[in-house]
Amino acid sequence: MTPQSTIVIPTYNREATISRAIDSVLEQTVDDYEIVIVDDGSEDSTQEEIEEYNDNRIRYIEHEENRGQNVARNTGLRAAKGTYISYLDSDDVLLPQHLEKVVTKLGELSNEYAGVVTGYEDVIGREETPQPGYDGRITYENLIRDMYDKIGGLSLLTFRADILDDIGLHDEDVVNSTDLDFYLQMLEEYDLYGIDEVLCRRFKQTDSVSMDAELVAKGEKTILSKHGNKLTPENRAKRRYNRGIALAELGEMREASKAFRGCIQDYPYGILYYYHFAISLLGEKIFRQLAIYPYIRDWHPQNIGL
Known part of the structure; x- marks a missing residue:
């Protein structure tokens, strides 16, 4: 049976945080999803942490060597079976109603929208700081003007899988600002919709x-x-x-x-x-x-x- 949603989690040497990310998905208020974890050549105990889970919704894909964020994301996209695709960086977490709210909103939107972007808060140590987000339509011109003032990383993004036929996969030559590059790629063809509600926590890591x-x-x-x-x-x-x-x-x-x-x-x-x-x-x-x-x-x- 085709799952409604696929959550793609690319990871590399995240033994300390990968379980927190996975748990945040398993704690969602809906359960019609699969989790595709792409291990991009980890050299620590990331794989062992993942193998602790006994849940048939979790699929593990391993790269033999580290190939970069966008290569890992593309591996996840090729494996995804869901109607909708969400990203989750392996050091971030989704709040419990994340999937329920983004899928509900996507069901209300016309096909001119590629997907939705949620609000978020940054977590540095014990400090949680909500960030300003978009509320409503997001166009290419919005992003060009506002840049990162109102939009964050790809852990906030959920989009229709069928748009990949139009926009293509991630550019594997891009090694930083990969989120901005993909947002621009998407917004050249479609609009996005902003849900100005904190539905994700982004944790700052010293080795990101x-x-x-x-x-x-x-x-x-x-x-x-x-x-x-x-x-x-x-x-x-x-x-x-x-x-x-x-x-x-x-x-x-x-x-x-x-x-x-x-x-x-x-x-x-x-x-x-x-x-x-x-x-x-x-x-x-x-x-x-x-x-x-x-x-x-x-x-x-x-x-x-x-």
Whole structure:
């Protein structure tokens, strides 16, 4: 029998959190679903944690080596049997009414909508912070304008499986900002609908992809190459800024300076772009002492209390 929903959980070295993610699905107020877990070459006890579950709704797929988030997601999509597909990162959790509410809303929407995006809260240590979300229609223009001000990661997304015939799978060359890339890919063909209610908790981990400076630098370069001409100048400058900060963290000060110069060219009204361009010319040590991080919410250590 075809399940109504498939929850795709890509994971890599998440022995400490994978059970929490799975439990949050098993605690849903509806039970017509399957869970497809794609283990992207974990080297810890992630597999052993999953094998503790005796539930025929759980399917486990293993990559022999680590191949990246989008490869793991595509493996999950190819295996999914549900009418609707939800994502859940293996360090996040769904609140109990998540599936019930998103499936109900999807049943009310016309086919011009690809899916729904829920509200969420960020969890850092013991602090839970609700984030502002969309309420109602989300268009391509909304996302280009608002970027991450009102939309979060893919753990918030549930969409109709049949749209994949139109939009395709994830771009496996994208290694960071994979969520933004997929949202833009989807919104080029369809609209989304925002449910402005906290139905997911996103836990910040010190080893997440969004906190890996090398992947941030590479990922922002890919996003700018693919979507830069579509972004507003202000948002394009912010992404260059993210790349500049990541490059500086890697000690690549010449490339960091180029990125900050690009920020100024895109959006010459940002005082901090001039500031960081100037201090990037003074070398890595001074830059680390003087840099300010207003846009880097996810990956920079100082934003998670390290």
